Amino acid sequence: MRAAMVSAMGIEPALGEIDLPIPLEGENRVKVAAAAISHVTKARASGAHYSANDEFPFVVGVDGVGRLDDGSRVYFALPRSPFGSMAEFAVADSRLCIPLPDDLDDFTAAAIANPGMSSWAGLTERARLKRGETVLINGATGTSGRLAVQIAKWLGAGKVLATGRNPIALEEIRQSGADVIIQLGVEPETLDNRFMKEFAEGVDIVIDYLWGRSAERLLITAAKAGSGASPIRFVQVGSISGSEISLPGAVLRASKIELMGSGNGSVSTDKLVEITNTVLRSTRPARLDISFRKVPFAEFNAAWPKNDSTSRTVFDLSQGTK
Template identity: 60%
Template structure:
């Protein structure tokens, strides 16, 4: 079968031929119709992800949409290695396959599931979000961040605050549900003042896609907002701006900040799958929007190198994501 394949450590994935998978007990065979590039997929393919394999070759992709042998349409996640989602066929545990809502097309589901799950699970499983709380999304101008704005609003946030460097995209977020937008400017004093203004008015949950300098400034500003401030649950999801930060221990001692992460390891796999199920159902009723570009799998190599965070790339196969 045709697939996107990583042949060895440090090698870019290529389009080629791979062995056809055969399901074992407890698995479904899936004829793939759509699979999207995500930061998780890229880091696993490059070997930088903590869950990257040292077994080669392997097929790229951790989730997608397809059809079972009996014709049922499903979203699936974490196929059995060395098989991945960017192939004509794959195999995945039955419990990792979710029946798709009839109203949701394959390509949209493939585009939205992974980035949408990041904030959906963070709010539900880690922050224990309640309607009426205020949510600040740090790094809201990427695809996952834009979805997080919509999801927070859909789930009943009384106020959604969005940060990011791209001023043009920040303006667009107002139409998606952001009440306040904060540009991540280089002027540290001005940025701290903007953060402290929001903390003074009350922020309950921070969803962080950036880490790095802006996360450090957020934590320090939250601590400076005062001991009487509402306790803040800071949920760390991504590290687009840096892998490490440094801040005084007093930030945690002198504040009610709860610092936690969200992802595989901090949330059980069955709960992540449940979060995706809820997200896919909500995508229909909530009308969540995501920018994506459908690309035939045979054009994998050029599309892989050109992918960016502004618009998701969804590889389509067979029925072209119908």
């Protein structure tokens, strides 16, 4: 079958041929219709992710949408290695296959499932969002951050603050639900003053997609501002701006900040499956919107190297690869 494969360490994935996967007991075979590029998919393909494969060749892709042998449509996650989701067929644990609602198309489902689950889990399972609370989304101009703004509002946040570097994108996010926008990349003193003002008025939860310098400034400023009667729940979800930060220990000793992560490991697999199911069934009722571009699978080699943080790439495998 046709598949996007990494043939050796350090080699970019490319279209090739691999034998059809044979499902084991407890697995489903999925005829793949759509699969999206994600940060995890890219990191695993390059060998940079902790779960990266050490056997070659392997098929890239951690999740997708397709049909089971009985014709039912499902979203599936974590296909068995060395088979990934970017292939004509995949095999996945039946417990990781989620039936799709009839009103949700394959490509929207493939685009929204992973970032939607990430945001929803961070807000509910980790931060324990309460209706009326104030949420700050650090890194809201990317596809995941934009979705997090919408989800926070749907889940009952009273006020949503959004940070990002692109002023045009920030204005778009304001139109789609953010109450306050904060531009990153300005003078450090200006940014600190802006953060201080918002924390003084009250921030309950920070959902961080960036890490790096902006996360440092947020944590330090939050500590200086004081966290009032309730602790600030700082949830680390992504690290687009850097994998490490420099944080004085006094920041945590002198504040009520609760610093935590959200992802596979901090949240159980069963719970993540449950949350993903909720996201998929809430997409239409909540009018959740995510930008994506649909690309024929035959164009994989050209599309893979391109990165666009404002729109996800979803490969169309429904029409074959010829």
